[in-house]
Amino acid sequence: MSDVPAIGLGTWQNTDPETCAESVRTALEVGYRHIDTAQYYGNEEAVGEGIARADVPREEVFVGSKVHAEKFGLAHDEVIEGLEVTLDRLGLDRLDLLYVHWPVGNYDAAETLPAFDELREQGRIDHVGVCNFSTELLNEAMDHLDSPLVAHQAETHPLLQQDDLVAHAQEHGYTHIAYSPLARGDVFDVPEITDIAEKHGVSASQVSLAWLLARENVSVVPKATGEAHIRDNFGALDLELDGEDVDRIRGIEREERFVSRDGAPWLDA
Numbered sequence: 001m002s003d004v005p006a007i008g009l010g011t012w013q014n015t016d017p018e019t020c021a022e023s024v025r026t027a028l029e030v031g032y033r034h035i036d037t038a039q040y041y042g043n044e045e046a047v048g049e050g051i052a053r054a055d056v057p058r059e060e061v062f063v064g065s066k067v068h069a070e071k072f073g074l075a076h077d078e079v080i081e082g083l084e085v086t087l088d089r090l091g092l093d094r095l096d097l098l099y100v101h102w103p104v105g106n107y108d109a110a111e112t113l114p115a116f117d118e119l120r121e122q123g124r125i126d127h128v129g130v131c132n133f134s135t136e137l138l139n140e141a142m143d144h145l146d147s148p149l150v151a152h153q154a155e156t157h158p159l160l161q162q163d164d165l166v167a168h169a170q171e172h173g174y175t176h177i178a179y180s181p182l183a184r185g186d187v188f189d190v191p192e193i194t195d196i197a198e199k200h201g202v203s204a205s206q207v208s209l210a211w212l213l214a215r216e217n218v219s220v221v222p223k224a225t226g227e228a229h230i231r232d233n234f235g236a237l238d239l240e241l242d243g244e245d246v247d248r249i250r251g252i253e254r255e256e257r258f259v260s261r262d263g264a265p266w267l268d269a
Contacts, residue, residue: 024050069105
């Protein structure tokens, strides 16, 4: 498994340039070492500015972004060209992790993924990842990659526990990265979560993140903009839930998905 940091800063919908740059700077100076962005988010320039502002050496920061079928396309040459635009926006000469954002549009494993191998061989990216795949698509991707698959990002939280995807990551030795790990804020209204938070004297955010981080091969990228929220999420690293807590969250019966789109693999399941 790669050295993907346990917790990163998610930046989806963080589109005000100054707010985004300052949240990235703050997170890095608080102690985060993973910043997650995407072409589709429209904030790569601001993320790059935040990285530049932070008093943290570039080599200590794990930066991930994503190529998107509807932005530059996912054909071989489009992936190559799209990465160059991303690097220019970020002000970086390489990317730690590049993902396929969604397996939609002109995504084709046999054409798309060799471009990732090529970029890795050139030293333009260090690692290869994918997002929003099914286990079947993950198997297909690994069959077409010469590079190791290092990460799969998927919506994952106490209301969408993704046991099959997490098990696949554990079996194959890559990191399952949980996005929207706070269920768009809905975890604040889940009795099991709030009861455990009260028991430990911590926030519901910390409980949800700590529960995810207790799972083998799982990292998290919660979005946050203000310093208090950024610090609170980071505090999940210091929270250790007991077995009763873990089992109670695993037993939550409510299931809800908050992120989807046309062509998502689970719509065909």
